[in-house]
Structure formats: structure tokens, C-alpha cells
Amino acid sequence: MTMTTLSSLIRTSAFLSLLIGVQGLVGSSPHSSGCKEKSSSISRRDVVSTFGGLSAFALFQPPANSFDNKISDKYDDRPKQRGGKPKDIGVSKRQDIAGEDYIGLQHCKPNGAPNCFCSTENAEDDAEHFLPAWVWPESLGDKKAAFQQLADVVNAYEPGQSGIDGGGFKIITNNPEKGYIYAQFESLKNGYIDDFELAFIDGYGDRSVQVRSSSRLGYLDFGVNAKRLNYLAAKLRAKGWDAKGVDLDTHQNYAIQNQLV
Incomplete structure (x- = not known):
């Protein structure tokens, strides 16, 4: 997988949501929530393990609607303007x-x-x-x-x-x-x-x-x-x-x- 493809996928909303969620887990403080540290804290190892599995899944999903026989992934990071499928296609x-x-x-x-x-x-x-x-x-x-x-x-x-x-x-x-x-x-x-x-x-x-x-x-x-x-x-x-x-x-x-x- 090229750096261009990785860059494109990292920009997806699903991946951003994942980052935000993990940031909340790592950055949460028992002092701000008023809960005891034992019940609210999550080990860094747990976060890394969870994030690693989910990020691998996110990174290796192909872009929506992309075709396997395209000639290059050079422009994968550009927004695509595919338009909607015509409703009355066919005979x-x-x-x-x-x-x-x-x-x-x-x-x-x-x-x-x-x-x-x-x-x-x-x-x-x-x-x-x-x-x-x-x-x-x-x-x-x-x-x-x-x-x-x-x-x-x-x-x-x-x-x-x-x-x-x-x-x-x-x-x-x-x-x-x-x-x-x-x-x-x-x-x-x-x-x-x-x-x-x-x-x-x-x-x-x-x-x-x-x-x-x-x-x-x-x-x-x-x-x-x-x-x-x-x-x-x-x-x-x-x-x-x-x-x-x-x-x-x-x-x-x-x-x-x-x-x-």
C-alpha cells in the first residue's frame, strides 16, 4: 500500500471518529469525572491493543466505489464526484x-x-x-x-x-x-x-x-x-x-x- 493510499484512508470520517474516541479514552481523568481511578482508568496496553486492531481494519478497507482495475492510486486522496446512480436506468x-x-x-x-x-x-x-x-x-x-x-x-x-x-x-x-x-x-x-x-x-x-x-x-x-x-x-x-x-x-x-x- 502506498503512502498516498494511506493518506487518503486516514482522512476518512470513520478513521477520524476512531482517533477522537481513542483520544477520549487516553485523555480522560478520574479527577474530572469524579470517579475513582480504579474504576475509570484504562491501561495504555488495552488502548493500544484495541486501537491497533481497529486501525488496521480501517486502513486496509478499499475506498468506497473504487474499482480494482484502476490504473493508479495517485489521486486517491482527492475528493471524488461520482454522482448518484440514475433511478430509471435500464429498459x-x-x-x-x-x-x-x-x-x-x-x-x-x-x-x-x-x-x-x-x-x-x-x-x-x-x-x-x-x-x-x-x-x-x-x-x-x-x-x-x-x-x-x-x-x-x-x-x-x-x-x-x-x-x-x-x-x-x-x-x-x-x-x-x-x-x-x-x-x-x-x-x-x-x-x-x-x-x-x-x-x-x-x-x-x-x-x-x-x-x-x-x-x-x-x-x-x-x-x-x-x-x-x-x-x-x-x-x-x-x-x-x-x-x-x-x-x-x-x-x-x-x-x-x-x-x-
Whole structure:
């Protein structure tokens, strides 16, 4: 464990509470409490023994929400801005801008923020956020086989590729029978979390996988979602998939606002 990691963990509230409690034990005086010394004093050996066990437990707990495959612990002492998990993540009944119901993945933010792509968006209503679905090759077989391969590709993702997702990632939900994958990707310095989904939804095509990648916080993403999608799409194309990434020529607003051109 590096000194940076120790420094980060020592700053946690649990550890501070432990220090305060021990300080109270060591510093308490029978004279101030009015009790006899025999009944109120605690031996220094008892304090050291108790503190040693508890502090070891506190120090060796991993930071909350950290991913094992992060590329470095250099920024572990920085406050993380992960944001909350969206409440309506997953496949659900949605409503388009015309008020018509449909089944799909979560909308990209209504403020038009250039930090999200989703294949169940209406291409005519929201071209900037639309991404074509990924289609598995007929030779691969059924939905279960396709999602098993998708899970393999996602699990082989390289944190830090193109300078993004250095905080690592994890597949949270993997259900090849139903055709659904949900993963979280984290930035290295600030701990921003992006939500990533792959889903088979009836009515969108026999071999089509719907895709969504979105930042939780902020307005810009500086190309992070596009780089992630393009990386995964390229890996799938190498396996025979029809998987388009984010084309900056057709997503010019995204490219301009995120300073990619």
C-alpha cells in the first residue's frame, strides 16, 4: 500500500471518529469525572491493543466505489464526484418529445448536454445524441451467445485507453439470458462515473443491441463517451459485428463543444 493510499484512508470520517474516541479514552481523568481511578482508568496496553486492531481494519478497507482495475492510486486522496446512480436506468417505458410511449433505455439529458449517446433516442428528434444499434453477426447465434461475447469484450476493456477511464470499470449487471449489461466507468482524477448499457429490446431488430453511454455529472464530457464507444465498437467489428461508433462528422455539435476539432 502506498503512502498516498494511506493518506487518503486516514482522512476518512470513520478513521477520524476512531482517533477522537481513542483520544477520549487516553485523555480522560478520574479527577474530572469524579470517579475513582480504579474504576475509570484504562491501561495504555488495552488502548493500544484495541486501537491497533481497529486501525488496521480501517486502513486496509478499499475506498468506497473504487474499482480494482484502476490504473493508479495517485489521486486517491482527492475528493471524488461520482454522482448518484440514475433511478430509471435500464429498459423501461419511455415517452418521446411528441408524447408517444415506447420501450427503451433512459433518455439523454433534456438540456442537450453533449455527454451522452443512446440508440433508442429518435434519430430525427435528437440526432446529436443518437447512436445506431450494434448488430451481432448471424453466425454468432442467439441473444445469449451475443451477450456473452459482449461481456467478454467489455471485461477486456483497457482502463486508461485514449487517456480516459483511468479509475477503472466494473460490470454491475450481466444477464445474457435477458440480454442486458450494465457497467460503470470511472475517471481517474475526480472519480466521475459514466453509466454504460447494452440491451436487447423486442421490436428493434432480431440481432440488434441497443447502446447507451452517459455521464452523470456536468455538461461536457471532453470526448470521453465517444472514445469509450469507439473503442468497444472497434473491438466488436473485429469479431464481425456491425457496430458503428461516434462519427464526429455527423455529431459536429458534440465535437465542437467538447473541443475535439
